[in-house]
Amino acid sequence: MGSVIAGTGMYVPDNVVTNHDLARIMDTSDEWITTRTGVKERRFADRGVGASDLAIEASHRALDAAGVGPSEVDVVVTATMTPDYMAPGIAGLVQEGLGLGHIAAFDLRQQCSGFLYGLDLADSLLTSARGEVALVVGAEVHAGFQPWSEASWQAVLGDGGSEIPREDYERNSRYRSWSVIFGDGAGAMVLRKSDNDVEGVLASSLHTDGASFELIMVPGVGSKSRPYVSSEQIEADTHLPVMDGGGLYRRAVRLMPEAARAVATKAGISLEDIDLIVAHQANDRITEGVRRQFKMDPQKVPSNIGGYGNTTAGTLPILFHELREAGRVNPGSLICFAAFGAGAHYGALLYREPESP
Ligand code: UT7
Secondary structure (H helix, E strand, O other): OOEEEEEEEEEOOOEEEEHHHHHOOOOOOHHHHHHHHOOOEEEEOOOOOOHHHHHHHHHHHHHHHHOOOHHHOOEEEEEOOOOOOOOOOOHHHHHHHHOOOOOEEEEEOOHHHHHHHHHHHHHHHHHOOOOOEEEEEEEEOHHHHOOOOHHHHHHHHOOOOOOOOHHHHHHHHHOHHHHOOEOOEEEEEEEEEOOOOOOEEEEEEEEEOHHHHHHEEOOOOOOOOOOOOOHHHHHOOOOOOEEOHHHHHHHHHHHHHHHHHHHHHHHOOOHHHOOEEEEOOOOHHHHHHHHHHHOOOHHHOOOOHHHHOEOHHHHHHHHHHHHHHOOOOOOOOEEEEEEEEHHHEEEEEEEEOOOOO
């Protein structure tokens, strides 16, 4: 018994920021970002817009696509590393914003693997008779993490005419290795319980390598600090992410395929039977590494990082939604979702698209 994806939706903010825009506010170039990451442009939300706002938009679209009304949803699972507030998380905001009534609502903090964990949790809840319909949504507003001044934001979002102060340019350049990768966006799926055990979610293999948590993290702003946030932390920039890009790359190209092999073995299927690997989009070089590991037709491991950058928990549902819309997910298609990211959480989940809707 697995759950089937009854509808998908995505939402990205209107503001497009190209690599050329970024090159106006830091020492970088379209050529460097394109060849090292595959990102060409990303979206950023307006000031005052949080992850819950994007999540609600994406969820409306997924519910419409599924033909499911708010009163039919039994549980909502939200995944984000950029919640609107330090506490509480966004699940309640999404529940209220969609008018779902007082149903159970979970927040997950698994970063790039957040949606994958959410899908597995929602499937487990449905298959253990906790409800018939679940909404799973991944959403990020990384704009808040960008170390950019108001002048820098105006330069990237405005008409391109404004110059930024020299010290802003130097500061932005110090954080260029991670700031060019990320973008904002949300994706949602409506899951429906199914009694058919050869379709829907077939198996999952989820893992955590807690010893690698320092590879990408925000070291300040937390309960180890007194107070948990202070002007000293802000001055020391400990509220910004620190990232060991090389360390992440090496683990991602090894552990995503490892998890995909494990889930295939668990489900008793051969890797050759997989039609699509919907892999987390952190860097096109990682996606290329995954393709090399499987010696697969590159078309089977698609990429959409060029248009959005790394949208963390938003990535898997956005990519899957786009593939479905493009007619790449057909009745009976076998899909492997795979992700790796901060925590370090990683894993894979196998899904068979139903033969009939
Ligand atoms: O989703 C969360 C998980 N995140 C990931 O999985 C990210 C995985 N890793 C990566 O995507 C890559 O490691 C990065 C794209 C982040 C960085 O690529 P890299 O090839 O590992 O770059 P690096 O940080 O080792 O830097 C190489 C060079 C340095 O210059 P020097 O010292 O060799 O002269 C950097 O200063 O590239 C320079 N550099 C840049 N140059 C222009 C770093 N970032 C930039 C930039 N523009 N944006």
